[in-house]
Amino acid sequence: MSEIRLDPYISRYATRTQGMTASEIRALFAVANRPEVVSLAGGMPYVGALDHDAVAEVTRRVIAEDGNVALQYGGGQGHDGLREQLVEVMAAEGISGHADDLVVTTGGQQGLDLLGKLFLDPGDVVLAEGPSYVGAIGAFSAYEAEIRHVDMDEDGLIPARLGEHLERLRSEGRRAKFLYTVPNHQNPAGCSLSVARREEIAALCESEDLLIIEDNPYGLLDFKAELRTSFRELAPERTIYIGTLSKVFSSGIRVGWVAAAGPIRDKLVLLKEGADLCQSNLTQLVAERWLRTQAWQEQIATFRELYRERCDAMLAELSAEMPAEATWTVPTGGFFVWLALPDGVDARELLAKALNARVAYVPGGAFYADGGGQHHARLSFCYPPPDRIREGVRRLGEVLRTELELRSAIYGG
Amino acid sequence: MSEIRLDPYISRYATRTQGMTASEIRALFAVANRPEVVSLAGGMPYVGALDHDAVAEVTRRVIAEDGNVALQYGGGQGHDGLREQLVEVMAAEGISGHADDLVVTTGGQQGLDLLGKLFLDPGDVVLAEGPSYVGAIGAFSAYEAEIRHVDMDEDGLIPARLGEHLERLRSEGRRAKFLYTVPNHQNPAGCSLSVARREEIAALCESEDLLIIEDNPYGLLDFKAELRTSFRELAPERTIYIGTLSKVFSSGIRVGWVAAAGPIRDKLVLLKEGADLCQSNLTQLVAERWLRTQAWQEQIATFRELYRERCDAMLAELSAEMPAEATWTVPTGGFFVWLALPDGVDARELLAKALNARVAYVPGGAFYADGGGQHHARLSFCYPPPDRIREGVRRLGEVLRTELELRSAIYGG
Numbered sequence: 001m002s003e004i005r006l007d008p009y010i011s012r013y014a015t016r017t018q019g020m021t022a023s024e025i026r027a028l029f030a031v032a033n034r035p036e037v038v039s040l041a042g043g044m045p046y047v048g049a050l051d052h053d054a055v056a057e058v059t060r061r062v063i064a065e066d067g068n069v070a071l072q073y074g075g076g077q078g079h080d081g082l083r084e085q086l087v088e089v090m091a092a093e094g095i096s097g098h099a100d101d102l103v104v105t106t107g108g109q110q111g112l113d114l115l116g117k118l119f120l121d122p123g124d125v126v127l128a129e130g131p132s133y134v135g136a137i138g139a140f141s142a143y144e145a146e147i148r149h150v151d152m153d154e155d156g157l158i159p160a161r162l163g164e165h166l167e168r169l170r171s172e173g174r175r176a177k178f179l180y181t182v183p184n185h186q187n188p189a190g191c192s193l194s195v196a197r198r199e200e201i202a203a204l205c206e207s208e209d210l211l212i213i214e215d216n217p218y219g220l221l222d223f224k225a226e227l228r229t230s231f232r233e234l235a236p237e238r239t240i241y242i243g244t245l246s247k248v249f250s251s252g253i254r255v256g257w258v259a260a261a262g263p264i265r266d267k268l269v270l271l272k273e274g275a276d277l278c279q280s281n282l283t284q285l286v287a288e289r290w291l292r293t294q295a296w297q298e299q300i301a302t303f304r305e306l307y308r309e310r311c312d313a314m315l316a317e318l319s320a321e322m323p324a325e326a327t328w329t330v331p332t333g334g335f336f337v338w339l340a341l342p343d344g345v346d347a348r349e350l351l352a353k354a355l356n357a358r359v360a361y362v363p364g365g366a367f368y369a370d371g372g373g374q375h376h377a378r379l380s381f382c383y384p385p386p387d388r389i390r391e392g393v394r395r396l397g398e399v400l401r402t403e404l405e406l407r408s409a410i411y412g413g
Numbered sequence: 414m415s416e417i418r419l420d421p422y423i424s425r426y427a428t429r430t431q432g433m434t435a436s437e438i439r440a441l442f443a444v445a446n447r448p449e450v451v452s453l454a455g456g457m458p459y460v461g462a463l464d465h466d467a468v469a470e471v472t473r474r475v476i477a478e479d480g481n482v483a484l485q486y487g488g489g490q491g492h493d494g495l496r497e498q499l500v501e502v503m504a505a506e507g508i509s510g511h512a513d514d515l516v517v518t519t520g521g522q523q524g525l526d527l528l529g530k531l532f533l534d535p536g537d538v539v540l541a542e543g544p545s546y547v548g549a550i551g552a553f554s555a556y557e558a559e560i561r562h563v564d565m566d567e568d569g570l571i572p573a574r575l576g577e578h579l580e581r582l583r584s585e586g587r588r589a590k591f592l593y594t595v596p597n598h599q600n601p602a603g604c605s606l607s608v609a610r611r612e613e614i615a616a617l618c619e620s621e622d623l624l625i626i627e628d629n630p631y632g633l634l635d636f637k638a639e640l641r642t643s644f645r646e647l648a649p650e651r652t653i654y655i656g657t658l659s660k661v662f663s664s665g666i667r668v669g670w671v672a673a674a675g676p677i678r679d680k681l682v683l684l685k686e687g688a689d690l691c692q693s694n695l696t697q698l699v700a701e702r703w704l705r706t707q708a709w710q711e712q713i714a715t716f717r718e719l720y721r722e723r724c725d726a727m728l729a730e731l732s733a734e735m736p737a738e739a740t741w742t743v744p745t746g747g748f749f750v751w752l753a754l755p756d757g758v759d760a761r762e763l764l765a766k767a768l769n770a771r772v773a774y775v776p777g778g779a780f781y782a783d784g785g786g787q788h789h790a791r792l793s794f795c796y797p798p799p800d801r802i803r804e805g806v807r808r809l810g811e812v813l814r815t816e817l818e819l820r821s822a823i824y825g826g
Contacts, residue, residue, distance in 0.1 A: 006676055006677065009532050009590055009591075009624060010531065010532065010680070011530065011531060011532055011533050011534050011537075011556070012534050013530055013531075013534075014530060014531045014532070014680050014684065026489075044485060044486055045485075047480070047481060047484040047485050048481055050480070050484060052476055052477060052480035052481075052484070053477060055476050055480065055484065056472075056473045056474075056475075056476035056477040056480070057473070059469075059472050059473060059476055059695075060469045060470070060472060060473040061469075062469075063465055063468050063469035063472055064465060064466060064469040067460070067463070067465035067468065067469070068460060068461055068465075069665075070665050071460040071463060071465070071468065071663040071664070071665040071666070072457060072458075072460050072663075072664055072665045073457055073659075073664045073665065074665070076439075105689075106519065106688075106689035106690075106693075107689060107690055109687075109688070109689050109690040110688060110689040113687060113688050113689065117424065117426055117427060118423065118424060118426075118427045119422050119423065119424055119427070120424050121424045121425050121426075124424075135690065138686075138687050139687055142687055143424070177422055178422075211422060246486075250484040250485075250695075251484070251485055251486045252482075252483050252484040252485045252486065252487070252693060252694040252695045253484070253693055253695050254689065254690075254691070254692070254693040263419055264419065267423070267427050271427065273551075274522075274526060274551050274552055274555055275519075275522070275523060275526050275688065276518075276519035276520060276522050276523040276526065276667065276689075277519075277520055277522040277548065277667075278667070279667070280519075280665060280666055280667040280693060280696050281665040282472075282663070282665045282666050282695075282696060282699070283693050283695060283696060286695070
């Protein structure tokens with residue numbers, strides 16, 4: 001497009017789109033994926049733990065036996081049989097649902113985008129944990145929502161802080177459209193919201209007439225196989241639930257779903273059809289047959305143990321290698337540890353030095369819409385094997401110690 | 414959501430979304446899919462003509478040999494190897510391209526949605542053929558664009574009419590953001606734009622500084638295997654090209670692409686990541702291996718012959734069965750015939766009677782954003798076998814003749 005001035009053509013939406021953060025993260029991953037670098041940056045599930053031959057055979061049979069469906073367009077809501085199986089996946093977590101209420105989406109991310117499209121006008125307020133999932137921040141910001149972060153501690157989002165936000169909104173004569181929360185093994189914090197707090201928050205949302213978007217990619221990956229009552233159970237009328245098979249089966253099939261009743265579901269189907277007509281029938285039928293014919297709960301137990309072992313390796317090495325001023329969360333499950341750097345150390349500035357020392361992480365700023373997270377880093381333990389994780393944490397420890405020595409030399413102890 | 418008043422939460426976008434047309438079309442297909450009904454309504458490719466065992470084996474090998482990639486997240490732009498193969502598909506039509514300039518999307522529809530998001534603000538003008546593809550009208554309307562239809566004849570969009578639109582826009586002090594066109598075997602009209610007109614239109618767009626979105630799902634399905642110079646060749650700086658494998662391989666894998674250089678491509682990658690992170694690696698690798706290892710051009714020749722035979726069956730039966738006042742297009746390829754009903758017959762009103770007589774079509778109004786198309790119907794010949802097509806056209810002919818007799822009895826000859 002060398003001869004065309006493009007600016008006059010670009011929409012307000014696209015002018016605004018997350019440019020900075022997204023391209024920075026892309027550049028980061030380009031470096032992080034070099035073989036000599038230990039990447040604690042990515043959120044990729046370890047799909048090497050799947051039985052590839054079993055998946056291959058399931059897939060071959062889907063096409064050989066049901067090719068006219070698998071290779072054809074499907075409906076906007078998603079394949080019936082798959083939706084019935086996804087209800088079973090929710091049931092494994094004690095979450096009730098009905099196949100009619102599910103809309104299949106391209107991973108959880110498309111659910112976030114469609115819900116943003118469904119609910120958000122410019123200037124609308126969204127409440128979310130601080131820190132929160134980068135993909136949700138991007139999706140909601142793109143619709144010009146104002147994201148206000150509610151502080152967390154090791155038991156998750158703090159209800160009193162949510163109350164303060166609601167109070168402030170009332171005093172401004174405004175209200176939030178919804179609360180977005182990842183209650184289980186949160187990305188990036190690794191914490192889970194306590195059940196007592198869930199009840200308190202559900203009651204608050206009830207009294208303020210606030211919708212809840214409950215995003216639950218990691219719920220089945222609790223290291224003690226513990227289950228916590230979902231918002232969908234506590235406040236069924238006002239909770240929109242997002243699930244995905246990306247972390248419990250395969251991220252490469254891009255199968256997620258939104259559970260919501262009545263008019264919200266109907267609107268989501270229309271938005272899904274407008275966005276891409278329909279989900280791939282091939283990947284839907286693969287997921288359906290996997291869940292119907294294979295020991296998927298055992299597969300999840302395998303993943304759970306694998307991630308627990310990697311998490312333990314990371315935590316042990318952090319204890320051994322981090323300077324005393326650093327602190328970190330102890331994950332209940334999932335993929336991530338949230339590291340608080342020693343006072344004054346900026347996570348983005350430190351990243352260049354870390355990459356130089358051949359270790360990568362995601363700077364905390366990516367998980368805030370408001371400039372927060374400067375002194376935090378997300379470390380993931382999902383993908384590299386334990387030895388590499390230990391090596392990565394050792395390298396990071398050295399970078400941090402050098403940094404602190406340098407600061408001490410310049411500014412004094 | 415029985416207790417919650419939803420209206421205050423819904424965004425302007427979602428309030429507006431194509432409700433009417435989309436849900437009407439859905440209701441239509443629910444009836445059209447009954448086995449006793451001959452559906453000339455759908456646009457489903459006849460995937461029964463694919464060698465399912467070959468696709469199954471390609472897919473099995475993708476997972477068995479490359480499972481760690483196939484089952485994992487991919488990049489936002491799409492898989493490198495697939496993009497290289499898609500360049501070959503374009504080359505088979507004499508269209509040049511480079512893998513770096515392609516962004517893989519969920520079919521052509523996601524390309525339309527992302528381009529709408531990229532370019533359109535409320536009130537922007539889009540020029541499109543009249544009639545035009547229903548999915549494009551939906552996608553652009555949702556961003557509150559004003560779609561102005563440019564008349565067509567059997568040689569496609571009429572350049573003089575385009576000139577008149579541009580003139581009128583100038584006199585209003587406005588300009589269009591882009592021209593959207595399906596130049597080959599158009600959906601729904603079945604016509605192709607002549608090469609002379611392409612040159613004229615490209616020159617007009619050049620002098621008016623208008624972008625061109627060239628949507629080409631059916632180009633390789635020309636009944637005489639004829640190729641026509643693409644806008645991408647005629648006006649490479651200002652053309653954004655949309656391709657898809659839905660009609661030449663499988664619609665169930667949902668693999669499409671947008672070809673656009675430089676900053677547009679970069680923006681599209683960001684929008685794609687925001688919409689759903691990335692395309693399924695599994696379906697991308699299946700498409701890549703299919704194109705790399707199988708005789709895909711022969712497969713397309715098979716499709717082409719199959720559709721030509723079905724089109725011939727439809728045209729012969731239309732000649733035999735339609736009342737003299739009806740006219741129709743003679744497709745150059747693709748899936749559709751555009752039928753002009755006798756004067757005064759409303760296609761939507763007639764549909765109830767047609768369904769009663771067990772034949773379905775899509776009323777022409779779906780293909781206009783401005784209330785046009787009332788007296789037209791889209792008839793598709795892509796899916797039912799020739800015998801069923803003939804039976805469907807016979808039923809429709811009878812419905813029309815009864816309608817005309819009734820009118821004549823009421824209003825006089």
